Amino acid sequence: MSETIKKTSAYVWFDAEFTSLELDQARLLQVAVIVTDHQLNRIHPEEADLNLCIKLADGEPVSDWVEENLSGLVAQCRSDEAVTLEEADQQITALLDQYCGTPCNEMADRPVLAGNSVHNDWFLMRKFLPQFGSRLHYRLLDVSTIKILWQDWVGQAPFDKESVEQLNQYFPGGGISSANAHDALFDIKASIAELNFYRSKLNLK
Template sequence: MHFYVATVFSEVFDNFVFQAPNLIIHQPEETLNKMNEWCVKHHTDSGLVDAVRASKISLQQAEYEMLAFVRKHTLPKICPLAGNSVHEDKKFLAKYMPQFMNHLHYRIVDVSSVKELCRRWYPGQFENAPQKKAAHRALDDIMESIDELKFYRTTIFK
């Protein structure tokens, strides 16, 4: 289950343009109790579990706010979902936020795929790629993905 959602728009995936409000989605204890050991430790240490418990934002409210934001800044079916290992996010959004997902383009930009290609094809340049901070908070992950694509574009795909 995703507890935290964030939306950022960028031009050609490398210039930050707009940021939607960060939304922490409330979850009942029964959902929190289903987390695996890694999630419990990581999300407790980061403070996310406490923030989820304290949140008053429902999944429906989060979808409404995200959809209002993307409708304000993009035309339907233009903006792809992008990020690292974004296929998992796409599954979550398709199941729990279908109206939001329906507004997006059907294609995705998976930065992890670009990373793998660069690691294999350009190992010398890849050594200097930005390192993930492993915060696993939505906005941090998005901003790291944008920085990572900037690196690949300016260093490897120049």
């Protein structure tokens, strides 16, 4: 008699934009969250997706690259629409508590953090969003790992995140109007689409 394999309870797709790529000095500028099941379908309605700008004090430094390339985001973080780290932590944990049944006593029941190069986001999440971190499994689902194996073992070009047509083909429900790299909410939608692309090409169901 074969053993029944327990599926992961949920994937918590998370992406963040930082003040600097030097993670030891970096602070969060933007965080976004979408929660899916293991089939990559949203567990919550689209309007519950989180996309939060984190309050940045006047004069608080950002890297030259961020100042040049994410000036609009930096301005939002210095506006009244931005939230504190504590408020962001509360909103994310409320989403998980409602749709993932967290907190979970058993590690095996906890949802898994997912994204592209998600170890970077995990590092700052653990530092600045402790309630969120306490609700997650210790494992990470990193789409970048599958991208590397797809290129190295399958020998084909990776998913094109700049193709809106391809994004909508593989993101469940579609609805992506434009490619917008370095926006946290777009980046997690692109990561979900990318994983779904590899899944379909490899016939993994």
